[in-house]
Amino acid sequence: MHDLTPITAFGLAEPTVFVTQSCQLAERPRIALASVAARLGVDEACRAVITDLLRADAPDPAAWLASDIYSAFWMGPDQWMFSADFPDVEDIVARLKTSFGETASITEQTDGWVSFDLTGEVEAVLELVCSVDMRTRSAGYASRVSIHHTGCFLLIEASDRVRVYAPRASAGSVFHGISQAMTSAAAR
Amino acid sequence: MIINHPLLGPRDSAEFTYLGDASLLNRPDPDTATPKDWHDYAYLRDNPAGLHRELWFHEGGDRSWLVVTRNTVTHEITKVELARDVARGLASDVAGMGTKRSGG
Amino acid sequence: MADHGTNHGTHHRTHGQINRLSGGQIDRNKPLSFTFDGKTFQGYHGDTLASALLANGVRLMGRSFKYHRPRGPLTAGSEEPNAIVALRSGAYQEPNTRATTAELFDGLEATSQNRWPSLAFDAMAINDRFSNFLTAGFYYKTFMWPAAFWEKIYEPIIRKAAGLGALTGSADPDVYDKGFRHCDLLVVGAGPSGLMAARTAAEAGFEVIIADEDFRFGGRLNSEHEFIGDQAGADWAASQVAHLGTFSNVRVMSRTTVIGTFDHGIYGAVERVTDHLRTSAEGQPRQILWRIYAKHTVLCAGATERPIAFNNNDRPGVMLAGAMRSYANRWGVSAARDAVIFTSNDDGHRTAADLHRQGVAIAAVVDTRADAPSAHEYAVIAGTTVTDTRGRLGLNAVQVTDATGHSRWLKAGSLGVSGGWNPNVHLTSHQGARPVWNDALNAFVPSPSLPPHMSVAGAAAGMLSTHGALHSGVDAACKALEIDPRTLPALPKADDRPVTQSAFWCVQGSERAWLDQQNDVTVKDVKLSHQEGFRAVEHLKRYTTLGMATDQGKTSNMGGLAVMAELTGQPIADVGTTMFRPPYTPTAIGVLAGRSRGKDFHPVRLTPSHYWAKERGAVFVEVGNWLRAQWFPIEGETHWRQSVDREVLATRSSVGVCDCTTLGKIDVQGTDAAVFLNKVYCNGFAKLAVGRTRYGLMLREDGIAMDDGTAARLAEDHFVVTTTTANAGKVYQHMEFVRQCLCPDLDVQLISTTESWAQYAIAGPNARALLQKVVDAEFDISNDAFPFMACGAITVCGGLRARLFRISFSGELAFELAVPARYGDAMMRRLMDEGEEFNVTPYGTEALGVMRIEKGHAAGNELNGTTTAQNLGLGRMVSKAKDSIGSKLSERVGLNTEDGLRLVGLRPLNPKDKITAGGHVMSAEGPVNAAHDQGYVTSAAYSPTLGNMIGLAFIKSGSERIGDRMRLVSPLTKTSVEVEVVSPHFVDPEGERQRA
Structure with a gap:
């Protein structure tokens, strides 16, 4: 530490x-933030992961929604900002990368x-x-x-x-x- | 002015920055273009009194580039498209232009 | 509501209010005290300054602009040209406000303007005697020669003699806000048509905003003696306002002037929040500039009465007849105890009847029409005109002349003039539509090509009866919002007398007859303008200044056009009218600025080390919105150069640290990230290995350099690109343009991460030794493991994630360390603590600049929008093996000539001489002029490393002139210095230090 x-x-x-x-x-x-942008051609797979994480369809333009762990808002075409209230905000990118694999580009935004x-x-x-x-x-x-x-x-x-x-x-x-x-x- | 964003609906033009003539989407094919093609692309613009297709960037929004068809006399906006969609249409129209990649 | 105590004797404080009548919408239980030119008066809550002064027998309220003629109010509203005063005192004093709209409050201080030494005796009134010399075009003709006299002599004299009030010279102590509101229907004006339009929309559930400039809604209903249904008009209006107040979907905005119509349903409106209060609460805005987004708009702006021109029609006591009615009915005030009415239409007779009812003696109604209606209570003189007036500081007699030319004088202290009403079309024409002439009304009405989603109702549309106003208000709301009118209740009965208006503008034989009272334009001036060929309406306006005063000619334009029409023998419709532009009424500059004043003019961006730097006593500089440490003075340093020289020498000899967070950082990811960077940078990135960084140059499509920076490859599909501080936003936008518009089928995603990371440059021979104390042991940063241009993810201080880049702007052994921004402060403090043994030195932007000039690195001064890679000495970077933005046009012959500009260094032959940025370079011998220009200096600094000034310059064929002696000249500063052309790399030209 x-x-x-x-x-x-x-x-x-x-x-x-x-x-x-x-x-x-x-x-x-201490709110963890990371952007999630779908990779080209695999946006369906990316959205499936989002649905999994949020237990709802990926937020539409101009919308946000929350589940128990993450909440997410639409930032642009095929791009969302995820947030979470983690004890250690440093975890968010690693956790999202595990979830999204090669379907999305994840960028640290917490700070x-x-x-x-x-x-x-x-x-x-x-x-x-x-x-x-x-x-x-x-x-x-x-x-x-x-x-x-x-x-x-x-x-x-x-x-x-x-x-x-x-x-x-x-x-x-x-x-x-x-x-x-x-x-x-x-x-x- | 109000620009009717294809994804976000009506938005104040103050949220956008303006670039100019949408002919900038028609970048010459680097393999075949002549110096004149490049010259015309870089420097020549129509300046119509009437309908004009132009590029606007949603800086204060979703960071989309838009192709806005606007009447320069009345400011009436008749069409707003995502530039990326327009560019993809162009790319499929013009064989061999741009970098191709099959998605997925 | 309308009759708050009609002269009950008990609490009688009409003391001094000799012209206070009965009735009116004032609260006689709330007397107010105010001063005018230092003298104390009493008025009532509900009064305007003008109504209260008139009540006190004060008709003289100002002096005219040019001739300094005595003037009183012409109107009872915002169209007022004459009664212009300064309100309040000290820094709060505001000049040029209209007494006719200034709401009275207890303690109001008002001062007259444009007079010296006093309003009653004004020395400059001498101008009136010389009026023959001060005619139209006077400025153009008189002060032509000599030109040098204009600024120093003529202008100051004219400014002193002519004009309005003076500014205080102090900063405005009030605060102003800007705000945004949205609605389905915006109703501009709250007279009968506006109230009905708002009510109709409100009851149908739409979001409604109804705005009126007045503090009391009702429009003309407050000024008239008439009934709607069985209620007095003013009471009906009040009941409608109360009804609107019950709807949560209605916002009632009083004291709010809609000042402009903009594209696509955007309106500007100024709300006066505290102008009617003696003091405002802490933080309370004086005014708010609203940007209203309206899906539909109904303009219910009413009409403005127009005067008739006759000789000496500008004396205090001469007023528009409708305004006299307003004063009598709304405020219980008359300008005098007796009146003459001069009218060309039936409306003037209404004034006579109302004044008579209120006890004002009507000396006569002078009607231009031979078939004027008669009256029992007072004399009506048909087919007659008013031809002159008398009274030095206020009217006392009116000359009446009949068709045979026979004249006589009538004694009266007030004269009401009615030439008919002009619809207030202003907001319909803010986007270019010209009003059209209506023969039936003899007035301009709104153009049929209105701004989209705007309609016009009531008097503004030419519906001059109350009945017509109510109905057109309902109709407009129904049409705009698609409400079925059959579902609505029947409207109450209202005055529906037919309204006719004749075209009578100017009494025959008038000369010194005022058309524009605010700018002192007379009938004679228009005749002169015609005579001298300035006949087009736009020429007339500029030659005579007709309509160019702060009232924008609301009461004068029509008369001026009519006189010109008559002179040219054209119908008014063909003469046309000038355009109306925002703002509808004069608007304080403060409200246009809003909060964007002083230190709030733009937002400030703070670096992660800001609070630490402040503790260290750093001097800050604005770089765009960023505040960056410029240098860090230490004890004993009295001059910035001492600090900067020390910072440079300490860095070059041991180690320095600089916050470079402000460089733009763009995260580039995707399987095509490298292909994409190959497109945006002129040099190649496809083959850059993971864990390596490369300098990159971006060109514009025309081949000119746009920005430079580095791209670090963190993974096969992940780069971090840096941009210069100044261009961060522009480069991001450009990269999005290339991604979305030129390469839409590449798999690449972009996002800015500038603020996420605190990034520090650690430079100098001891940089590695310092870093090794904070970088966790498992990361080897030795030269072998982490060579020049290496990059990678590391951890510091026991596990904090970080990024390390081995890049150098100073030319020294250098690293850039990035940590999450919230740890930036702690990281900087740790570096200072750990670096103590190396005498670690924080350095600011000045030392940074000196070191990059010493190293010969290009920056904003060199990437100045005119230079190419060739000019910068980076021509070989432009890859011919691939297509990139700008690569093709950078090959143009004109950009690649033998004698093109090349970046070189300059050194003064005499080490004491100065190198001046912006100076031009000439050959050692020969003429010094533009034809012999050899280039120019872009950057200059004192190099503590070399002990003299150095410069970077673009010189023709520069790279072949190394060793040449030339002259650096700056005619502006009378500089001429002998210089030697040298390599731009003053320090460590082989780059050994940065690779150490």
């Missing part, structure tokens, strides 16, 4: 939280993204940071969105709960943008 101590994207040991009267934005550490959960009256906040339409989109929607000029992924879990994946290097800016919007929404 190595002896290096990780820090969050904010340079801290503990996750960052921001709260207003109507909303909470909380960093969720590329910082996860945030935004909960509460999210519509009033999200309408100030990105163009997602919370009134017509429902739980299960997933899309890349631009927040504070930064490409992030947004997953709707419920009408009062969304997950945001922000690129790690820009996580501070994204957090700042969302928390400003939370303050603004709470003051209205």
Whole structure:
């Protein structure tokens, strides 16, 4: 076991939280992420593995779904992002490679993204940071969105709960943008 | 503008970056093309007042390249296709072009 | 609702409000105190600044733009040209706001503009006496010569004399937001048609947004004395708004101006969140710029009344008749206790009746029509016109002239003018559609080629009756959303009198008759424009500045066109109208910027070692969005060069560490990964062995170099490609283009992993010794086991997965170590601890730059979008054995001439001389000019290793001129330095160090 101590994207040991009267934005550490892209010509086999892992068909465009171990969202044609809440996030690529074999290209993404959960009256906040339409989109929607000029992924879990994946290097800016919007929404 | 993405539905054009004329898909065959073919491919573009097929990249989305048929006068968008599908159609039209690989 | 206490004596605080009438939609239980030019006044909740000032007997509210003529409000809305004031004070002061839309709050401070020393006595009013010299085209004619005078003399004088309010010069202390909303139906305007359109859509279950610029919904219903069913119009409107409020699928946006129509149903709207409040809550935005995505839109923007031009029609007290009605009915205010009405249509008579009902004495209704309707309560003078007015700071008499030319003066403090109503077509033409002339209405109406999915209802569509408005609102919603109108309840009864409008624009013989009051354009100016040949409508506009003020000519364009039409003998339909463009009303720059100001102008990307570097006192530099350590000063260093020189020398003599995470990293996988890289790089990758890295050069299809980097082969089907920091996004996009558009049948998958890995360059003779202290023992990184350009997956510090690449940008023995980003901070600290024995030195981007110049490596300055592989001295890299992007066109003759530019090094003959980047290289003798240009310097630095400045340059036939003496000149900085052309590899040209 190595002896290096990780820090969050904010340079801290503990996750960052921001709260207003109507909303909470909380960093969720230790979520393992890996992208899965079907190899050419074997996308059916790749989808079969996904079905196996998620106990459901591979997520359609703009969708995400979860099973007991993994959840996954659609990133692009024949490409998905898998996430899992592993005790050791380092396992995810090895485990997925075992499952997918030669049917997919797996790329480590755990440290590329910082996860945030935004909960509460999210519509009033999200309408100030990105163009997602919370009134017509429902739980299960997933899309890349631009927040504070930064490409992030947004997953709707419920009408009062969304997950945001922000690129790690820009996580501070994204957090700042969302928390400003939370303050603004709470003051209205 | 709103671009009706073939997979994701209507999306704000602000999510895309623009490249230009979709004739860039027609890269000359390196084995047979003449210098003039290469010159025309690299430098010559039509600039129609009317329907124009153009390449847009969904940078703020699924990272697909799209071929968007747009009226440059009215901005009406009449057709949106995945560039990869268009390119595959081209590849099967033109024998011997591009690198072939049988899937699986 | 409408009658909040009609002059009950008890809480009477109309103290000073000499022109406050009864009634109105104001709350007399909420008196408000405000100041205008330092003097304190009282008004009521529900007032605008203009209505409250009028109530207090203040008609004079501003001075005109050019002639500094006294002006009062012409209108009661956002079309106002005259009553332009500054609101608030200090850094919060905002100039050029319309008193007619400024919502009154307790403590509001307002100041008049464009006057000195005071509003009542303005020294610049002298301009009015010299009006003969200040006619149309005045600027063009007067200040032609000498040219040098323009900037220093004329412009400052004109700017001081003419104009509007001044900016505070302080940063705007307010915050602004931007937001996004979506709907099935956007209703622009909440008058009778808008309320009905919204209600119809709401009840059918659609997502509806209804927006109105006013703080009170109802549109003209709030200004009229009329009934819908058995309710007063204003009460009916309030009940409709309350009804809409019960729907969760309706968003009611008051104080929100839809400012622009954009492609495919996108609308811009500005919501004023706190402008009506004395103070805002912490973090509360002052305004929000909404981007509204509407599947359908109904424009219910109403109509704007148009004036009639006659001499001296601009005195305070002269108003549009409909505005007088608004003040009387909505705010319980009159501009004076007596009034004359001048009208060309029946609408003016409504004003007379309403004012009379409110107790204002009507001196006469002057109707241009011979067949004007008569009235019992006051005199109607048919077939007559108003020909002049009197009153220095406000109206006191009106001259009336009949058809025979007989004139007389009528005493009155206010004059209502009605020339009919123009539909507010602005938003229909933001995308290019020109309004069309309607002969029946004598007005422009929306073009039939509306923006897609937009329809127009109510007065904006030319339906000038309330009945017509209600019905057209319902119809528009039904058509847009495919609602069956038979399922809807019957509409209440409303005013359905036929509306006719005559074309009467300008009283005969008018000269100093104002058409555009905000820009001081008179009938005489239009005549001059015609006389001098500027007759086309767009020329007229620019020559006279008609319609070019902040009100965009809402009350003036029509009159100007009509006068020009008459002069040219054309019908107005043929003269046409100028275009309307966003924004519909003046918009604060702050709201367009939103949060993107100051340090929030763009997002910031932090490297994994950022917090550590900050602790070390690093100086940071912005590289794109990245913040990178530029150098790390230590105690005693007072100049950046001291730090940079030390970092370079320490690295070259022992070991240095630099965060190079910012380089783009693209994961390339698939069975065709190598074939794919062969396509995107001009050099070959198919034969690169697993565990090896190769430098690669990407060309554009035209043969010009695009980017360079390395590709490391981690497995047969797995590469990691690096790009330069600046081009990371562009290269990824290009690679996706090649993958999806040119090679769609290759099995290759791409994804960026730039931020996943913290990557550190460890360079210098002790690099390996340092690394051996952290790399786990089972990985042999000796020169034999892990030679130059090796790569592989390893573990460090007892099992942390990592990647190691033996690549060198500095020219030293060097490695790049990558660990998961969250361990980047700990890894850097560990390297510093373990490296203490080697005096390990962190180095920043400056030292990095110096070392790469010393080594002769090309970077962004050399890959500048004009250079080829040949120019870079990398011509032999372009493989002829395969096709790659750009390989064919890089063979063009023009790019391969004998005397082409080649990358060389430059060294000053006098070691003290400077090498200037951007300087040009000339032969040692001969003229210094563009014709004799031999090349240019791309990069320059002081080399602490060599003890003098060095440079990289592109020089014609450069590789054959090594050893030549030339001149480096920079005419801009008056530099002329003797230099020697040398190899670009200043340090270790044989590359022995990096292979050690």
